[in-house]
Amino acid sequence: MYKNQLQELAQRSCFNLPSYSCIREGPDHAPYFKAIVNFNGETFESPSFCSTLRQAEHAAAEVALNALALRGPSKALAARVLDETGVYKNLLQETAHRAGLKLPVYTTVRSGPGHVPIFSCTVELAGMSFMGQPARTKKQAQKNAAMAAWSALRKGELH
Structure with missing residues (x-):
């Protein structure tokens, strides 16, 4: 990858x-x-x-x-x-799989007017939730949440 x-x-x-x-x-x-x-x-x-x-x-x-x-x-x-390339979503999924955990679950919420939506996303992994920066698309909001989760995992903020 x-x-x-x-x-x-x-x-x-x-x-x-x-x-x-x-x-x-x-x-x-x-x-x-x-x-x-x-x-x-x-x-x-x-x-x-x-x-x-x-x-x-x-x-x-x-x-x-x-x-x-x-x-x-x-x-x-x-x-x-x-x-x-969506690397962070892939990394989270691969990490969960290797650790024998359930796959990450993404929850996305849409807000704002219909012509200018804002999406916020939270990803849950191993009983923990990580929220990413809001974005203009659902896909980007999910990537942002995955990036936030991966950054926290890499920094050891889980222990």
């Missing part, structure tokens, strides 16, 4: 496509991998070794996207690519 988003960011920014290299360690019967992605002249490394090359490459791409989303002129573009 992250590799695709990094590639899309490169295409939208007219950069060269990302290139990956890997470090392989361990015995032949149980190798583990660390990946490095070269993106627009910068290198980003997966934070730890992974059991598959694919996981390591996705981890390196995630590091790159997160770093790019926090700085420079590509900040807005990187954030928009992550948002447009």
Whole structure:
């Protein structure tokens, strides 16, 4: 998923496509991998070794996207690519599935005049509710709620 988003960011920014290299360690019967992605002249490394090359490459791409989303002129573009692809909704669903939890439930409320509606959305996951920023479309309101939930999960605000 992250590799695709990094590639899309490169295409939208007219950069060269990302290139990956890997470090392989361990015995032949149980190798583990660390990946490095070269993106627009910068290198980003997966934070730890992974059991598959694919996981390591996705981890390196995630590091790159997160770093790019926090700085420079590509900040807005990187954030928009992550948002447009619906990555946060996918991440919440995948996390719930892996943890054996019920899938996230989105509750959207419409307000405002009919010609200029405002949608507010709350997502429930593991007995917790997260509210996103209001938006002009139901789809965007759901993405905003998913982004709020994912941000809280990443910051450890659940414990």
